[in-house]
Amino acid sequence: MMATIRQQSPVDTIFYSDRQRTRVSPPESVTSSITVSAERIGGIDSTEVTLEPGVNVLTGRNATNRTSFLQSIMAAIGSDRPSLKGDAESGHVELALDGETYTRTLERHDGAVRFDGDPYLEDAELADLFAFLLESNEARQTVRRGDDLRELIMRPIDTDEIEAEISRLESRKREIDDRLADLDDLESERPALETRRQAIEDDIEAKTERLEELESELESFDLDIDASREQRADIEETVADLQDAQSTLDSIEYELETERESKAELEAEREEIDDQLEAVDDDLDSPEHLEGRVQELRNRKRALDTTLNELQSVIRFNEDRLEEDGLDLEIEPNGDTGAGSDTDGDVTDQLLEESSDVVCWTCGSSVERERIETTVEKLRSLHQAKLGERNDLQSQIDELSTRQRELRERRDNHRELEDRRSAVEEELERRESRIDDLETQQAEQRDRVEELEEEAETLETADYGDVIETHRESTQLEMEIESLESEYDDVHSQIDEIETKLEERADFEAEREEIDDELTDLRTRVGRLEENAVDAFNEHMDSILSILEYGNIERIWIERRERSVREGRRKVTKTAFDLHVVRAADDGTTYEDRIDHLSESEREVTGLIFALAGFLVHEVHEAVPTVLLDSLEAIDSDRIADLVAYFEEYADCLVVALLHEDAQALPDSHTYVTEI
Template sequence: MKTDLKRAEQDTPPRATLYANNIGGIDETTVTFKQGVTVLAGRNATNRTSLLQALMAALGSDKVSLKADATEGEVELEFGDELYRRSLERRNGTLVTDGDPFLDESERIDLFAFLLESNEARRAVSRGDDLRELIMRPVDTDAINAEIDRCKQRKRQIDDQLEELEELEGQLPDLEAKRTRVTDEIEALQEELETAQFELEETDVDVEERREERSELETKLEALRETRSEIERVRERIETERESIDALETEREEVETDLESLSTGEETDLGRLEAEIDTLQAEKADLSEEISQLQSTIQFNEQLLSDEESILPEVSSGSDNEGDDGSDVTDQLLADDDTVTCWTCGSAVAQAQIETTIEQLRSVRQERLEDRSELDTELDERRETLSAINENRTEYRQTERRLESIDDEIDRREERVEELIDERERRTDEIETLEAEIDDLETEEYGDVLDQHKEVNQLEFELERTQRRLEELDGQIDDIEDRLDDRNGLEERREDVTDELTDLRTRIGQIEADAVDAFNEHMENLLDVLGYGNLDRIWIDRTTQDVREGRRKVTRSSFDLKIVRSTDDGSAYEDTIDHLSESEREVTGLVFALAGYLVHDIYETVPFMLVDSLEAIDADRIGKLIEYFESYVPYLVVALLDEDAQAVDVEHNTVAKIGSPSTS
């Protein structure tokens, strides 16, 4: 992992310059960040979180707010040779963004790179959220499953081809044996023909006197031989056509059986099913919008509670900025630990009241998430039903067309057989005529010669027919051997597809395993570094359980957070997240976010990690935590109080006042 990080650091520009206008509490500022650690040092309400939000906006996040008294804002990020711009505008109470950010898709970086106080991955530990769901959220499991289906289809096709080649290879010994027998037959026929021809030439006949008779006889014999060859070819064609008809009739029976099995039975109201899907999608969209609004409201209120900076509308200078005792109004508000200034109306609201409201909003959001999950299940079931019906109907129509095609082909071949039978009958009549004419030419003294001519003619016919059989066998064997030459390539392709399929099938599990390993490794390392008293170990135990997804039962992983403490006498016991101190919970949440940052290789695309609200952790541990994280993040930007910033020993860039960077 560190090797990959070094490569990412080498490929990453050494500095980045950010310009922000009307973001959070910022009027206008320009800040330069150097590769490594940048500390935003200062007290509360000094626009440190606003600067982090501006950087988030430039990098692609929508989790950003405009200055309360502004309707427009903008950010620019100069990074290497590129300039990324983003504009923000408030329209009818809604924040609209435009421009060209560093990254178009922000889900991964919002989860694992922008670790502000309200960050979902960071808070997941203390809230007891589904850790596995958070780690896997950026993974497009639907796309992976679709690719698995495509790989399985390719593998089945290759398996079918290999199985066919295996069957063909099994036919080779029989074909080669036949070829040997036919070759022997040809040699025997050639020897027999040579003997017959020699005997014919040696026959004592007055050739000159019977030249005309012999010439006519030879013509008749040649015509007889050609006609017999032709009738043999017709017979073979009839046999081939009939074999094709038998095969087509067998296929027709199979197709008819398939057609019966594809009978749709009771008619399903597709219109009703599609209407239900549209309704469920609309409900899901409404729920998603409501969940998004709830999350935004929760984040704003959590930011309000963090009291990092004032987000009241800017007021004019003068007496309006001072209280009765001449002190700054903001200082008076910050001095009150029990109240918080409302970002909408500017009035003081009890902190406990806001906390209660946040908990209620979280509860409502969780209910809406569960409702959306149920809608997803219903949608999946209906889509599966609709898909199955459509696939069944499509296959039914294709099978009907195939049956019609088979019937047409059978009719065509039967007509061809009838034509060939007629042709065979004509050739048979021709043979009978030729044989009669040859008989008329026979004489007592020429009978032996005639018989020898007939024998030679018959042997030539048999030899020609046997040579054709040999050519057919040679063609079949050559074709099989050519196809077998492709088997190595097919086997290599099958191996590649199998490897790809294995990778796809294990990719989700591998990401889960890598996330668990990363969390456990870094948690163990940091506990050793930070030294939390009797806290021996915190780790994630990855287990599996069977759950239902629509109509299917699938095995899904579960991430269980385990905690072990020890007593003064050294006895170990298992504890729960509820008993962790606030500092321990914060560190655990940050390590979980770091695991997601590394497992999803975020540093390769967005080499930034932003962190604030570390006040629950003591200064010494903050310094060690930053030093540890710095080893894994090209650009680490951290907002700290002045006293906490002094504990950072690792070399870093310090922004003590927005717009005024200096190096420590």
């Protein structure tokens, strides 16, 4: 059926500053009508209602499907908490906003309700916690029961993801620190390399000058006067052969020294690997033996998840039925129940006036409401206990999984070390074989050099001794200059490489600074969110208490503090939110009281303000188009009007369900829905 709507003129939103109300026009993101069509949701058969930006008041007596309509809005936005009509197998909701239509279907399968369709939100957790403020809302219930406020306000935050990102950034920061340390080492090496390069350059220059002198001396010798051409040829050939032999010997000795240095480095690496292997072997364990324990804990956790889901479904079902005063039975005029009666509303009113009993939805008998509420409270306590048990299991699973991962990493490291040791052994064998070959070549070449030296000595005479010695010295100088030039090129390349790498320092330092900023933000994000939530609650609680004028309440505020708790086998520091109530005695003195000593009205207001703090801190207004208010009967009419005005500041579209007499205190400028 179509809803009857009384449309009024728009009204400016009321903002509060220093506890004074100032009217300003709010920047609304919901600027057009919202049409909601629902079939077989809660107690609704079929309805269509159009909501307007601003405050929409669902007004009427009890059992007029106002809560069911709020559940329809919840379902269309994405919540899985609404229920099907008791006698229906399927239900449907459509929400039209800004030219878009969002749909949700509900179907009953094996006693459970399945949700499908294309809702406004993919994940409605924030909306369920801080925008859909029905009686069963967890924020309101958490305050009523005095449960963990911090856990609820922080629940939407994925702390695991934050910790993973912190670990990733810390790992990258360590890599950059290592790289910067390497660059510092390189920079400290550069002065010595530059000094060495200059020394080599000076040495090359000196040896080159001496070589030029020797070449001049050789040119000055006139061998043609005292020696035959044949003798001269023999001398030159012997000198040339000696030069070649000496050069070959130097090359062999250089290569032999290089191979011996490489062998020493490999032996040192092998010794280091052996030490690492010994350290790993001492603590190497198999991760597989932990798998059975992890699987057992996961099975227990899955079983607990199933139990928690079933308990939550039962609790929600019973809470919904309590809101609707039991089964929606039709009663004949003679007092019997039956279908087709037209007197549902009158008989319901009579029952509400004459009795606190409700019709049990399991057996159909009349049961005192208090007994059912006690049972539901026990179910909530059981749900809380099971939730704690589940969290303990998750901590154990995380601890064992971490241990498994560490063991697997150690085993992989052990295998890598063994593979590396095998490679080192193979390389050592190759080097040793090469050293043996070079030592053989060295011995043979030394014999060849000695043989040529002896041959040269036989040719040395008074006439040719100086020539041969000069040739020998010049040959030695040429080899030394060649070696120095090669060393100069190596040193120069090292300096160039260092300078190229040092150019990266600025980029690494800039990246490290960015990572420090990101880490600071991540490490303080949760704390800032907690502080903002506490500040928001305290500020708004002060404002609303001033507005609603609860006589003997001086202040209701949250204190954020840290405490040490045990998680599995370890102690960790966690933050807690302590809710304080400060009352004023008749003589003007103040004293601290407890939340459970507050009146029902005061507890309801506290729960709503706590939900508002979460709404603001998590910026829910950016994702959710409506805020829903229900079950305000414990608050008197004038205070409801002030509370609605306060919430109107923070919601583009506020939908509130009120009894007719409570709605009378609200301005006529709101949109009123009188029939659903």
